[in-house]
Amino acid sequence: MKTDDLIKLLVADGPRPTVDTSRNVLWASALGALTAAVLLTFAIGARGDFKVAMYEWRFVAKFVVAAALVVAMSRAVLMLSRPDVTARRALMLVALPVGLLALALVGEMAAQPLATWSEWAMGTNFLVCLVTIPMLAVGPLVALLWVLRSSAPQSPQLLGGVAGALAGGIGAFFYAAHCTDDSPMFVAIWYTLAILILASIGALIGRRVLAW
Amino acid sequence: MRAAHSGDEVAYKRLLTDLTPFLRGLAREGFRRSGVGTDEVEDVVQETLIAVHLKRHTWDPTQPLVPWVRAIARNKLIDTLRRRGRRAQVPIEDFEDILPAEVSQSEGAGMDAAVMLKALPEKQREIVKAITMDGQSAHEVASKFGMTDVAVRVTLHRALKKLADTYRGERS
Numbered sequence: 001m002k003t004d005d006l007i008k009l010l011v012a013d014g015p016r017p018t019v020d021t022s023r024n025v026l027w028a029s030a031l032g033a034l035t036a037a038v039l040l041t042f043a044i045g046a047r048g049d050f051k052v053a054m055y056e057w058r059f060v061a062k063f064v065v066a067a068a069l070v071v072a073m074s075r076a077v078l079m080l081s082r083p084d085v086t087a088r089r090a091l092m093l094v095a096l097p098v099g100l101l102a103l104a105l106v107g108e109m110a111a112q113p114l115a116t117w118s119e120w121a122m123g124t125n126f127l128v129c130l131v132t133i134p135m136l137a138v139g140p141l142v143a144l145l146w147v148l149r150s151s152a153p154q155s156p157q158l159l160g161g162v163a164g165a166l167a168g169g170i171g172a173f174f175y176a177a178h179c180t181d182d183s184p185m186f187v188a189i190w191y192t193l194a195i196l197i198l199a200s201i202g203a204l205i206g207r208r209v210l211a212w
Numbered sequence: 213m214r215a216a217h218s219g220d221e222v223a224y225k226r227l228l229t230d231l232t233p234f235l236r237g238l239a240r241e242g243f244r245r246s247g248v249g250t251d252e253v254e255d256v257v258q259e260t261l262i263a264v265h266l267k268r269h270t271w272d273p274t275q276p277l278v279p280w281v282r283a284i285a286r287n288k289l290i291d292t293l294r295r296r297g298r299r300a301q302v303p304i305e306d307f308e309d310i311l312p313a314e315v316s317q318s319e320g321a322g323m324d325a326a327v328m329l330k331a332l333p334e335k336q337r338e339i340v341k342a343i344t345m346d347g348q349s350a351h352e353v354a355s356k357f358g359m360t361d362v363a364v365r366v367t368l369h370r371a372l373k374k375l376a377d378t379y380r381g382e383r384s
Binding site for chain 1: 218219221224225228229232254257258261262263265266267268269270271272273279280282283284287321324325328340343344345347349350353365368369371372376380
């Protein structure tokens with residue numbers, strides 16, 4: 001086909017109003033969070049001693065780290081949804097939640113005797129953690145991938161992966177209210193693993209649905 | 213581009229026409245550096261134009277347009293080189309001083325139009341033909357086929373997406 005002919009086609013296609021990706025991502029995250037909140041409230045349930053646990057720093061730290069992940073990954077998603085942003089700058093944002101988690105981990109290691117570490121790390125219910133976080137993250141992931149379809153990422157796979165991590169952060173935030181394993185050692189292993197699973201799923205789907 | 217967002221077809225056409233030599237220069241330089249023949253230059257140019265068009269709504273009007281277009285061109289170039297089995301390493305900075313390339317006699321045409329059109333459903337094909345070959349506007353096409361303007365645009369838009377897929381997938 002002649003390039004001049006192609007230009008005729010493109011011009012005939014007419015204008016299209018600008019899309020505000022940051023607003024859409026915000027909406028998708030909010031909607032996803034709502035589905036996770038509903039699932040938590042009606043299907044999974046918060047832990048019985050929620051009100052007491054609120055005064056325990058290790059319990060609170062789970063929410064802080066998850067929230068930091070959500071904030072950092074939202075920013076990264078917005079950056080990576082553009083064709084002209086390099087991946088390295090966006091991925092450096094992960095230092096925020098990882099740094100906070102490392103701090104909590106150091107505090108925990110100082111507080112707990114070495115002999116009990118493996119017990120804290122294994123917790124009581126890591127399988128439930130690995131299943132429930134992805135379950136809570138499905139809604140956010142679907143909503144995010146849906147709104148990101150109109151974006152123009154340099155790497156669809158990477159954007160999908162980061163969207164998966166963001167969804168995982170939302171899932172982890174709500175799961176933290178149910179989970180009775182509060183040790184940062186447990187969080188560092190099992191929450192991280194659950195979020196990495198979601199990032200992989202996001203990358204796999206993103207590669208297909210976010211390609212353009 | 214700003215004018216194009218508000219529906220100024222003349223301005224949009226001028227923008228795309230002006231971008232073309234620039235894109236051609238980028239593509240030619242990219243192929244040259246990777247040591248492959250330049251026979252697919254026009255395909256990359258066209259694929260980039262379609263991508264710029266289909267993603268025009270994501271361009272942030274407060275940002276400069278050229279880096280955005282250049283990034284898209286670079287991505288499409290790398291995709292093409294990858295499909296050809298080359299290790300594509302095209303640093304974006306390298307593109308900054310490239311001069312636009314004028315079209316030579318044998319260029320200005322990409323994949324065989326007949327092959328590309330064959331991939332489209334009949335209605336889409338007819339509309340594409342009417343616009344490219346007969347130079348009709350969407351409005352004229354609408355009255356010719358007894359369709360509404362909106363229906364023509366919707367069909368045309370689908371055709372463009374399909375063409376973008378053709379560039380991406382069926383050229384290996």
